[in-house]
Amino acid sequence: MQEKPLILVTNDDGITAPGIRALIRIMNTIGEVVVVAPDSPQSGMGHAITVDNVLHCNPITIDDGPQIEYNCSGTPADCVKMAKHEILNRVPDICVSGINHGANSSINVIYSGTMSAAVEAGIEGIPAIGFSLLDFNYHADFKQAEEFIKKITLNVLLNGLPDATVLNVNIPKLKKEDIKGVKICRQANGYWKEDFDKRKSPFGKEYYWLSGEFVNRDKGQDTDVWALENGYISVVPVQFDMTAHHAIQKLNQWEL
């Protein structure tokens, strides 16, 4: 690489979240950093985009780092689109999203705003990684994972990624010295067993909170959930061709 790599940073917890601030600090040691991130939390936004409303996007200064920052009223996927088509004057060498406060392993990849930003970048042809730490705490210790995040990012900058693939990286809540290493994994087969919490408003109207428990249906030792439970950082290559290619032959037998 001749010039310093151009790194686009975004997330779904919002531009002031400690997770993205940590990620920006790490990326500042690697290249030229531009941040385009949501102005408010966007957790659980999946791959939402804003089609029925306008978008605001403005320069902002949050700390005294060398990065350039914009906060955007849209979703994580909107932020990536806005960065690529409106803000940046060259295609970034990489897009990193996170560090998410909480896991995006297994089926959570589908609901994750963090990963939707990475996937959007992938669709636009930009190598991309979503980083998540298994710690919902606002004051989570992102320092422990710093070296691993830098190493994985440098690897992607050096080697590129297989076509139409982005990385979903999850980091266990462990001290650096207790992290056993990095494992390339597949997405564990799991789901959320919902248990809606039904309440009454002060005005007597019923409402619900979505609530539930993650169920892992997958006993494989090659899954992200297994890796995380056993002290490893999990790296899952994620694709956005959602075709179940193996099912085509069977469906072709139908009388339609």
Add this chain to the structure above:
Amino acid sequence: MQEKPLILVTNDDGITAPGIRALIRIMNTIGEVVVVAPDSPQSGMGHAITVDNVLHCNPITIDDGPQIEYNCSGTPADCVKMAKHEILNRVPDICVSGINHGANSSINVIYSGTMSAAVEAGIEGIPAIGFSLLDFNYHADFKQAEEFIKKITLNVLLNGLPDATVLNVNIPKLKKEDIKGVKICRQANGYWKEDFDKRKSPFGKEYYWLSGEFVNRDKGQDTDVWALENGYISVVPVQFDMTAHHAIQKLNQWEL
């Protein structure tokens, strides 16, 4: 099937949209219908779920059909979770979502609220289909596709679907007699070339509309885009294991 099949109907254009009203009419000829759909349009919501806010869900009567209906303040994925875990007392035999006003072929599957409802049902183990008509018009003619929608639904009820797979069905804007048939396809490799429309508010503040043009990078004749352009209904089996399994071996060569 001993008893009448229980059919869950939802969409992303909102419970009063002509597309879902047409789908309800078709499903009423097949089984017992329960509708749980968003109370307002949710286009482009991807696989968003509501984690930072409460949900409202109330019985509603919109027409004199035999179906039972609930409108829900959440996203399409929320509606499916709410239906399965809070409203229905048995697992539905099928979930159908749509009929969407507009295409969900190619990469649109990722942004689509219609498909996110089908995918959510799939994750919960319910056979599911998302239906979309290539006509954004509020007064689109859903009658032309009626027979095909019924046939595909009956096929899924009869044959089931391959494990962890749901169907993405797109219907060209053609008269019934001009539709050439149904093709099982893969998702075309395409993307949206964005072109933000920058404007100024009455108060002088800049804002943007997301806007753009779909680009098909895929010359294959086995894609959904090809089928639709050539007068066929496209059926793509969609999976929610997003692992790029083919990339795992390559990433395992990295020094991490």
